[in-house]
Amino acid sequence: MIPGPVRVPQRVLRAMSKPMISHRSSDFEKIYEECRSRLRELFETENEAVILSGSGTAGMEAAVGGIIGKDDKIITVTNGKFGERFTELGNRYGTAVLLEFPWGTPYDLERIEAALEEGAKAISIVHNETSVGIVNPAKEVGELARRHDAIFIVDGISSVGGNEFLTDEWGIDIAITGSQKCLALPPGLAMVTVSKRAAEMLEDGKGGYYTDLKAHLDKAKKNQTPYTPAVSLFFALQEALIMAEEEGLAERRARMARLAKGVREAASALDIDLFPQVNEHSAYSNTVTAMKTPEGITDGQLRGGMRERGVVVSGGQSALKGKIFRIGTMGACTEADVLRTIQTLELVLLKEGLISSLGAGVEAASRAMER
Template identity: 55%
Template sequence: MDLEDTLLMMPGPVPVAPRVLRAMSKPMINHRSAEFAAIYDDCREILADVYQTKNDIFVISGSGTAGMEAAVGSVVESGDKVVAIENGKFGERFKDLAALYGEVVPLEFEWGTSVDLELVKEKLEAGAKAITLVHNETSAGILNPAAEIGKLAKKHDVLFIMDGVTSLGGDEVKVDEWGVDIAVVGSQKCLAAPPGLAMVSVSEKAFEVMNDVKKRPYYNDLKAYKKSGDKARTETPYTPAIPLFYALQEALHIVKEEGMEARINRHRVLSEAVRAGVAEMNIEMFPQLNEYSQYSNTVSAMKAPEGIDGEDIKGDMKKRGIIVAGGQAHLKGKIFRVGSMGNVTARDVLSTIQGLEIVLKKRGCLDGLGAGVEAANSVIDKL
């Protein structure tokens, strides 16, 4: 398999632009210097637009999970109640983090089903310090109601911690308007940078809370990031992954050149095209929506057709040079997922739908070729 000629259609890592790869080959610099500060400031400025926030934003050298741990660990300590909403793998991760740092109040929904806001209200009425939500639950391809959770969190004066790992940079996220106190994104998803960086926005309220938390994580302490980020010549508390910062800066310039409105529209149209294509192949979407949830605009989760293992679809697609994702944990084999995030193009989506048609026809669950591609293409025409 030629790894230089493979189409990554998974929900991260995503293909990165050649200019982003080239940026990583620049010389190392002093990370406590005006040169590094300029890169960090530039990244934070563009990220503020992505996040739609005036809050502070920090860049942690670590993957998305490091950002999730920084978020929970910096404001939650032993005895603090955290309502952890779970309808997929990453909601479960927040639950585990909440249990590690504080006292978890689990609010579990079957993976891929919608969050019941009435139950959220009940849990918040009982009192809590924070609530966690995964905005775009990648494991199940469902977009959760962040704005509504934000309203409830505000009403009950509870910190709202949101995983925007696969929504920020690809779908609409309004951190200030929704009242998100801490929001996390990973570099290798919609921002189309390499893996290894986590960006975290932090509200004034969250900083106030942090001041009273005695046992915070060491490496992932957001208070330490604030102290270094507030210096006249901005820094990170520990040595940053400089090549990844170069790459992030270049990737964010691509985001800025495209503009967030166009970028969000492209993600929405291309994921709708994936859904239209698979619907034509009689493949069912996995999420069960209610009035407050939507299909993800960055990753589509589909049920494997009757009698076929989702892992086999993934394997057959890989043989064609297209990497899609399978299901995680108990969903392994039952679903498969197609990412359409980052710099994804119409050509990528059409190649994937065409590949799926061939794979499914070979496995005897499709009669002819072309209907899926045609359906996807008619959506793509909106771009």
């Protein structure tokens, strides 16, 4: 029940085990073409889609390395762990102007607008901050970016396919997701969509070599890859995208929303505080719920106790280590998974004396998840 890598469905595992094919064959080109087309539906975009054989970070480097040169500025907005990566990338290829908000608190849109007024070639946000369980205002930042003519880069790694994610409507020039999150694949692929105006800014020989966005885009137009792709993971992606279509993209997001609501209502019933603060421009994530570790129990007792009982949940990262715990509800996660997780949490809380009877959390989750 961690927020990725998530459990991989049997169908996807079977697809991944298909006999190897040459990555220079027309068979591979057909798979890539189908995946690119299905990804455009998933990202709700008409933009080009490319797939890199690497983690989400490879996709983030493709975006920043492709757009930002040594004389360029990128505003990197952050309210959690993953925003930091954009800042490192920005400083590797140009200059990052870090706009930092306390972890788990909403963006201040006025400060973002003020930063854009200073001038920047691009602005990056993390849509779903996995480290704190908050969904950031992509639509609003997209409007500001467009008004100030900045390329808008969005890390949608733990968001696309789980939360609502409207690439074109929100004006996202480069959107990135990873395979091991809402798509429920093993890790190892990064999916990136690129707007026409972003594509026009790409130049030969810029940015990283392996993650060279122009090289990937140029080849993708022929449904090929510049370097040997992780073919097995492409088999798996094709199957996962078919499964997503079978469930229905909207139904799939609605399922994850129900599950996350179940977790939040269970937390409330068990007197556990949610970690992020949300306002009218931000929201609790439907793919990961971050909760404060209750007083009277340590992180080791809580997560260790759950792990002993067979359920693995995540802890906090960096400064939040020991202070929060996180439950993922992305990918192939089901109502039963959430009920078992909450039940296990209750057993641990009971053992440590934080609650005196079982059932309140499970009941709240059960009610909240009802269709």
